[in-house]
Amino acid sequence: MKKLSDIKHYQLYLWLIPGFLVLNLLEDLAQQSGNFPARMVNEVWLVIFVSVVNYRLLEHTVPKLSWKKAFSGFFTLLLYGFAYSIGLFLWRALGLTLHIFTALGEPVPLEDRIGTLLGYSISAILFFAVIRHLYLHFKLKRDAQQLLIVSQQAELNYLKSQTNPHFLFNTLNNIYSLARDKSDLAPESILRLSKILRYMLYETGEPYTAVEQDLKIMEDYIALEKLRYDDTLRVSFNYDLEDMRQSLPPLLLIPLVENAFKHGASETREAPFVDIHLSIKNRQLYFVVKNSTGDPVGNGNVQTQIGLSNLRRQLELLYKDYSLDVQQGNFQFTATLKINLASHV
CATH class of the missing domain: 1.20.1300 (3 helical TM bundles of succinate and fumarate reductases)
Known part of the structure; x- marks a missing residue:
């Protein structure tokens, strides 16, 4: 063959x-x-x-x-x-x-005839060789681009396979703590978890989804987290979107929200808070997550968490124009994400 x-x-x-x-x-x-x-x-x-x-x-x-x-x-x-x-x-x-x-x-004389045919042959060699070289050059370049796309997609899938279970395990831990305390809120938390699981199983297979779908999951996750705390936790979640159907990679923003609760509010003893703001206008995404922390100054360890490191790599693979800035001050951590959604790869 x-x-x-x-x-x-x-x-x-x-x-x-x-x-x-x-x-x-x-x-x-x-x-x-x-x-x-x-x-x-x-x-x-x-x-x-x-x-x-x-x-x-x-x-x-x-x-x-x-x-x-x-x-x-x-x-x-x-x-x-x-x-x-x-x-x-x-x-x-x-x-x-x-x-x-x-x-x-x-x-014409024999030597002139052979000379004419030799010139004809040389032009044929040049034509075939040059066109063949250009064809192989562009083919090699195209194959390299396709291989790069395949490898990047494989890496992106791998990052999602790490982030999604990580997010799911943290959510299960929240429910476990409620069940251990025999809280009446456990059934409601399981219901919200089922919504999150349904979304992760059936809605995240495509590369992009409507931002309103992610917002619903984000709201369920926030509500699930709030069940663990008393009234001392202050959560503010607001958004300003010109189009709720704006496409966005599924669960792209969740790691910042998850990080705010796991490494912020849960470690704050006095007046814990989480402030979340999302804005998308003219294909420009602006996402800010602020949360309280238990430390007066940052030690930089939070940047090595799997959620943030995976998010950075996903952004590299998905967009050309973006920025993710994290700052930790006195008892407060701020993550600011900016994406030009038109710059997707």
Whole structure:
């Protein structure tokens, strides 16, 4: 069974051969040479020969050449030079014998005839070699881009496979703490968890989803987190969206919200708070999450959390124009995310 690359090379020559033939016919027309039908048959006859020799030279001989076999390679190229000079002359003579090729114009000396055919052969080699080189160059570039896309998508899926269970396990821990305390809020928390699970299983398979879907899950998650706290926790969640159907990668914003509760409010003893604001206008996303912390100054460890590190990498793979800034001051942590949604890769 032939390789797919060989089949594509055959397809390349199916375009190269007619292209070279058309160029020679256009040259004959430009020169206003007489007896054009006979000249067309002559061109077809010569193109058959140079096409076969060029294919053997470019696809089988040249790829096998190396400096280690320079001596044998030199004689191989000499053989092809003989095939182009004498071989094309003999091919022309065979066409005359079979009454396929028609001698046109005045008879010329043998050396001039061979010289003319050699020039014809050189132009054929240059045409085939240059077009083939350009084809392989653009094909290699296209294949590299496709491979990059595939590898980036695989990495993106891997990051999601890390982030989603991480998010889910934290949510289960919240329910566990309620169940352990035999809280009456446990059934409500399980109901909200079922909504989150349904969304993660059935709505996050596509690369993008409507932002309103993520907002609903975010609200369920916030409500689920609030069940763990008493009235001392202050949560503010507001958004300003010009289009609720604006597309966004599913669960892209959740890590910042999750981080605010897990590493912020849960570690704050006095007056814990979480402030969340989302704005999308003119394809510009602005997302700010502020939360209280238990430390007077930041130690930088929060940036190494799996949620934030994965979010940074996802942003690199998804968008060209974005910024994620995290700042920790006295008992307060702020994460600011800006994305130009039109800059998606």
